[in-house]
Amino acid sequence: xxxxxxxxxxxxxxxxxxxxxxxxxxxxxxxxxxxxxxxxxxxxxxxxxxxxxxxxxxxxxxxxxxxxxxxxxxxxxxxxxxxxxxxxxxxxxxxxxxxxxxxxxxxxxxxxxxxxxxxxxxxxxxxxxxxxxxxxxxxxxxxxxxxxxxxxxxxxxxxxxxxxxxxxxxxxxxxxxxxxxxxxxxxxxxxxxxxxxxxxxxxxxxxxxxxxxxxxxxxxxxxxxxxxxxxxxxxxxxxxxxxxxxxxxxxxxxxxxxxxxxxxxxxxxxxxxxxxxxxxxxxxxxxxxxxxxxxxxxxxxxxxxxxxxxxxxxxxxxxxxxxxxxxxxxxxxxxxxxxxxxxxxxxxxxxxxxxxxxxxxxxxxxxxxxxxxxxxxxxxxxxxxxxxxxxxxxxxxxxxxxxxxxxxxxxxxxxxxxxxxxxxx
Numbered sequence: 001x002x003x004x005x006x007x008x009x010x011x012x013x014x015x016x017x018x019x020x021x022x023x024x025x026x027x028x029x030x031x032x033x034x035x036x037x038x039x040x041x042x043x044x045x046x047x048x049x050x051x052x053x054x055x056x057x058x059x060x061x062x063x064x065x066x067x068x069x070x071x072x073x074x075x076x077x078x079x080x081x082x083x084x085x086x087x088x089x090x091x092x093x094x095x096x097x098x099x100x101x102x103x104x105x106x107x108x109x110x111x112x113x114x115x116x117x118x119x120x121x122x123x124x125x126x127x128x129x130x131x132x133x134x135x136x137x138x139x140x141x142x143x144x145x146x147x148x149x150x151x152x153x154x155x156x157x158x159x160x161x162x163x164x165x166x167x168x169x170x171x172x173x174x175x176x177x178x179x180x181x182x183x184x185x186x187x188x189x190x191x192x193x194x195x196x197x198x199x200x201x202x203x204x205x206x207x208x209x210x211x212x213x214x215x216x217x218x219x220x221x222x223x224x225x226x227x228x229x230x231x232x233x234x235x236x237x238x239x240x241x242x243x244x245x246x247x248x249x250x251x252x253x254x255x256x257x258x259x260x261x262x263x264x265x266x267x268x269x270x271x272x273x274x275x276x277x278x279x280x281x282x283x284x285x286x287x288x289x290x291x292x293x294x295x296x297x298x299x300x301x302x303x304x305x306x307x308x309x310x311x312x313x314x315x316x317x318x319x320x321x322x323x324x325x326x327x328x329x330x331x332x333x334x335x336x337x338x339x340x341x342x343x344x345x346x347x348x349x350x351x352x353x354x355x356x357x358x359x360x361x362x363x364x365x366x367x368x369x370x371x372x373x374x375x376x377x378x379x380x381x382x383x384x385x386x387x388x389x390x391x392x393x394x395x396x397x398x399x400x401x402x403x404x405x406x407x408x409x410x411x412x413x414x415x416x417x418x419x420x421x422x423x424x425x
Contacts (some may be wrong), residue, residue, distance in 0.1 A: 003241045004029045008220055008233020010252045019049065019231055020056055022219070025061055026236040030215065033142040037067040039163055040146045042075055042278050043082040046272070047229045047414060048148035049219050051086040057144065058090055069096040069132060071147070071167025073174060075279070075344060076309045085272070096134060104130040105137070105172030107208040110200055118199040122183045123176070129204040131169035146217045146410070149235075149246040150254050151416035153285035153350050154181040156195035157250060157420060159218055160243035161205045177201070179332075179342035182325065182349030186285055189425040191255055191416050193247045200242065212317075214238060221414060222253040227395055229414065254415040255423055258407065261292030267409040268390045271303025271364065277317075277351075278308045282413045284351045284359065289418035291408065294381040295357045300384055305365025307342060307374060316344040321375035322359075325349045360384075 005026035008014070014022070017160070058065050068090065072076060077097050078086065087095075107129040116124040135143060145163045152158035154177065165173050177197050181189050189195050209237040220233035232253050235246040267283045273279045283299045291297055308314030316338060320331050331346050332338045353359055361371050362379035371378040387400075393408040400406065409417055 002029075003235075003237040003245070004215075005234060005236040006242070006245045007235070008231075008249050009012070010222070010232065010249070012232050013224065014231040014234060016052070018196045019052070019234060022052060022234055023056055023236070024060055026217075029271050030142065030206045033061065034064050035138075035140045036061050036065045036142040036144065037069065037138060037140045038065060038146060039069055039071050039135070039168060040087070041148070041163070042070040042078050043086050043274055044075060044413070045299045046086060047149055047221055047411070049231055050146040050148060050217075051088075053146050053217055053219070054087050055090050058094070064383070065094065067096050067134060067138065068094045069098055069134060069168060070328045071163045072098045072100065073147075073167050073169070074100055074308075074310045074313060076275070093401070097133050098168050100170055100174065103133055104132050104168075105133045106170075106172070107136070107221040109205070110203050110207075114203060115200060118203075118407050119180055119184070119196040122196065123180045125176065127176055127200050128172035129165060129208050130173040131164060131185055132168040134166060135164070141213055143212055143214045145214065145215060149243065149250045150221070150414060151191040151250070151286065153186050153190055153282070154178055155201065156189050156192040157198075157247045159246075160216055160240075160352055161201045161209075162198075164209075164214070165201050165204055175342040175346075178346035181244070182328075182346035185325070186350045187289060187422065189288070190285065191251060191418075193244065216242050218242060220246055220249045220420075223395075223414075227410065229411075248403065256415055256417045257420045257423060259420070260418055261295065261419060262290050262407040263292050263295045264298065264404070264406045265291050265295065265409065266298045266300065266388045266393070266406050267412045269299065269301040269303065269412070273303075273413070276306045276314075277301075277304055277307045277361070277363075278313065278347060280304050281347055281351045282355075283409075286412045286415060287409055287417050288353070288357070289416070289422040293356050296360060297357060298362065298379060298384060298388065300362050300381065300388065300390065302364035302381060302385075303361035308347075312341055312346040313347075316341055317348060318370070318374055320345075320348065321373065322348050322351055322373055324352055324354055328341075328352070333366065363425070378414045
């Protein structure tokens with residue numbers, strides 16, 4: 001087990017040239033490779049720099065890089081335009097689409113007893129480890145998983161083995177893992193390296209990946225003084241130490257303490273990255289611990305036109321709606337279709353304000369009726385963009401001309417905003 005690179009600090013800024021130099025130096029330590037597959041994130045992690053690292057992989061290995069399979073999970077496949085935006089100049093012939101419902105193989109199961117202990121009794125069924133069949137049976141001599149470590153609502157801190165068991169996993173991997181996060185509650189998950197869903201993934205990696213030539217390349221992304229994203233760290237290794245060091249830095253860089261409860265928090269979902277509320281739920285997850293009891297979360301979402309990226313998940317969310325966790329668990333217990341797609345129930349649970357605050361969704365492609373039928377508050381997008389124009393707002397506290405005070409989060413996917421008292425230890 002090796003850590004090949006650990007570079008970064010809360011004040012580090014790695015330029016493209018420095019990123020390339022450090023990355024190539026670490027790759028050199030791996031020795032010659034002849035058949036390489038890369039597992040980067042998709043367009044929803046545009047700021048991660050993992051797309052750029054994927055292009056650097058192609059420059060470094062040349063024809064030895066034979067496959068690039070974006071870790072879609074349940075997301076929509078990437079369009080040609082998104083592929084070019086995420087991996088500029090990468091030959092499109094290298095891109096493989098992950099089909100999470102029918103192109104996976106089962107590696108084995110984590111016993112129910114382990115799951116029960118890892119989850120403190122919240123879930124007591126075995127968990128099935130699945131992975132894309134190309135990665136398992138492709139005969140590659142290097143499997144390199146790339147991505148950004150940042151506070152995450154399902155596993156606590158994003159990436160590492162989540163990229164392989166969830167990002168290129170199947171329904172039996174994804175749905176129970178997500179549902180367990182919903183049972184735990186997002187406030188007990190976010191920003192923590194050690195969580196019940198992560199313990200299960202770590203055990204799956206220990207049992208089923210020991211003979212895989214698997215290496216992780218992880219970035220930590222922060223904001224500079226003018227609000228632009230910069231690379232604060234780059235880590236490369238084949239074991240948990242790589243993830244631990246990236247997580248330590250991310251907790252310093254990506255968690256923003258808020259000094260008082262926010263009565264009105266406004267956040268923006270870039271339409272180039274967010275077309276569904278399945279993805280746009282990050283506007284809720286990453287800000288909810290800053291919102292006052294009785295407060296309001298306003299989500300400016302010009303690209304949102306659906307709830308789920310998968311048609312069945314979308315149907316289930318529309319059918320059952322965003323309800324409290326107790327109601328959702330009861331719906332799951334009583335309805336077989338919900339039981340078969342627990343990921344849909346998980347997203348509902350993680351997005352539920354539990355009656356503590358209000359959500360006003362301002363979508364570009366959903367009607368008032370669709371939003372309200374799903375149990376969310378609706379806001380007219382044009383009216384709210386006129387009042388809360390993102391280009392005129394600063395990140396953090398803003399006082400508008402008429403005296404209204406709001407807190408603005410421009411890129412909710414890149415961090416966690418929480419009252420100091422709610423920041424995880």
